[in-house]
Structure formats: structure tokens, C-alpha cells
Amino acid sequence: MQLNLNGTGREGSSRNIEEHKGWLALWAAEVPGKAKIHVWRLIQNGLAVGDELQRRNIKEGVRCIACNQEETLLHRFWKCPHSVAIWESASQLTGLPFVKPDAMVRTYHDLHGRVLDWLGKLDDKELSISVMIMYQAWLARNDARDEVCIATPSVIVRRSLALLEEWREAQQSRIQLETRAVEHWQPPAEGWTKANTDGAFLAREGVGASGLILRDHHGRFVEGSCRFFTAIPDPERVELLACKEALILAKEKDV
Numbered sequence: 001m002q003l004n005l006n007g008t009g010r011e012g013s014s015r016n017i018e019e020h021k022g023w024l025a026l027w028a029a030e031v032p033g034k035a036k037i038h039v040w041r042l043i044q045n046g047l048a049v050g051d052e053l054q055r056r057n058i059k060e061g062v063r064c065i066a067c068n069q070e071e072t073l074l075h076r077f078w079k080c081p082h083s084v085a086i087w088e089s090a091s092q093l094t095g096l097p098f099v100k101p102d103a104m105v106r107t108y109h110d111l112h113g114r115v116l117d118w119l120g121k122l123d124d125k126e127l128s129i130s131v132m133i134m135y136q137a138w139l140a141r142n143d144a145r146d147e148v149c150i151a152t153p154s155v156i157v158r159r160s161l162a163l164l165e166e167w168r169e170a171q172q173s174r175i176q177l178e179t180r181a182v183e184h185w186q187p188p189a190e191g192w193t194k195a196n197t198d199g200a201f202l203a204r205e206g207v208g209a210s211g212l213i214l215r216d217h218h219g220r221f222v223e224g225s226c227r228f229f230t231a232i233p234d235p236e237r238v239e240l241l242a243c244k245e246a247l248i249l250a251k252e253k254d255v
């Protein structure tokens with residue numbers, strides 16, 4: 001996918017629709033939230049690149065870490081030879097036609113709209129990989145600031161693909177856990193009482209709370225309680241305390 005350098009002649013409403021599609025695509029992209037926020041900041045010209053730091057009188061003389069040229073947003077993501085190599089490496093490794101830097105916008109003037117146009121036209125796979133690469137490329141350059149060489153384009157692309165895969169697997173596990181969590185309650189065998197417990201933990205304050213309910217084999221309520229705990233080091237402690245509370249209550253009720 002290429003970004004069109006030339007003006008399209010479209011009027012405002014058409015432009016707004018295209019930009020809207022770009023925003024929708026970005027927020028729907030299957031990538032970690034941090035990567036989306038990063039590209040959002042890129043589109044809004046909210047990233048601290050060299051020329052922007054100078055324009056805001058924050059810091060002068062920040063040059064490209066890879067080639068020592070003036071560091072602009074366009075240079076950092078698309079124009080720098082290192083960035084050109086990143087997109088080429090992405091194409092080689094995935095077989096997808098990623099954006100060609102020579103087809104990118106040349107000024108900030110319409111960067112906002114052009115990038116949104118581009119995002120809106122990518123298919124799902126290109127979109128998620130592109131967003132992740134832009135984020136990882138940014139991090140790789142930041143990591144290189146402390147006398148450490150910037151990672152090679154191939155390493156950045158491979159890292160992006162691996163992290164994306166890792167994130168997807170974690171998402172899948174989370175969905176499976178949530179699916180399991182909505183399974184229907186099953187009563188215990190006849191003559192038995194079942195305890196269900198749950199705990200909540202607030203790490204910032206080191207406190208937790210638990211709730212529990214005892215039910216018989218008909219599903220009838222036998223007893224329930226909730227407790228608040230202080231000086232809790234981790235969530236597992238709350239879960240254990242909830243189980244202990246259930247056992248104490250079951251003994252008290254002689255069930």
C-alpha cells in the first residue's frame with residue numbers, strides 16, 4: 001500500500017470521510033493499545049522528534065540517531081535510510097506491499113490527512129503490522145539514545161511480528177478465560193454444599209475484599225459473607241483468605 005503524494009482535489013466532506021475511515025481503522029486495529037496511541041500521537045504531530053523539540057524551544061540539535069540528518073517526523077518514520085530498510089524488510093518477511101517511503105508526503109502540511117487515508121486503506125493484516133512496526137521503530141530509536149546502537153531494521157520487524165503474535169495469543173487466552181467465567185453454575189452432588197468465592201485486590205493500597213456464598217445441591221442459598229482485608233501483598237492472598245472464610249462458615253453451619 002502506498003501513500004499518495006499528490007493532492008486528490010477532493011473537497012472537505014470527502015476528506016472528512018476518508019479521515020474518519022482512517023480513525024476507525026486505527027482504533028479497530030488488532031494491536032496493543034500503546035501502539036495505537038503512539039500512531040494517534042504521530043498523526044497529531046504529538047511526538048517529540050528533533051525539529052518539534054526545537055520548534056517548542058525544548059531541546060536543540062537532536063539529529064537522527066541512524067544517519068545524523070535533521071530529525072523530522074517524516075524522516076524518522078519513512079525518509080531515513082534506516083526506516084526505508086524497515087519497510088523493505090517488512091515486505092520481504094511478510095510478502096505484504098508496505099508503504100514505499102518515496103511515495104510519502106514531503107511536508108507536515110497534509111501529513112495528518114494522508115496518514116489517515118493510508119491507514120483507512122490497509123487491509124487488517126497490513127494495518128496491524130504497520131501500526132506495530134511504527135511503535136517498535138520508535139522505541140528502538142529511543143533505546144539507542146544511550147550509547148547503544150539502534151537495532152537493525154530486520155530485528156525491529158521481527159520483534160514487531162513476534163510481539164504482535166504474543167499479544168494475539170494473550171488476547172485469545174483472555175477471551176477463553178472470559179468464556180469460561182460465564183459458564184453456568186453447577187450444583188454439587190446431593191447431600192453436599194458448594195462454596196463459591198471471589199476476591200478483589202487493590203495493589204496501590206494493599207487492601208482486598210472477598211465474597212462467598214454456600215449453596216446446597218438444589219442451588220438454594222445456605223450462607224454468604226463478605227470481608228475486607230488490609231495489609232494484603234498480592235491477589236492470591238485474598239483468594240486464599242476467601243477460601244478459608246468459606247471453610248470456617250461451612251463448619252459453623254455444620255454443612
Ligand SMILES: [Zn+2]
Pocket residue numbers: 064065066067068069075079080081082
Ligand atoms: Zn536518519
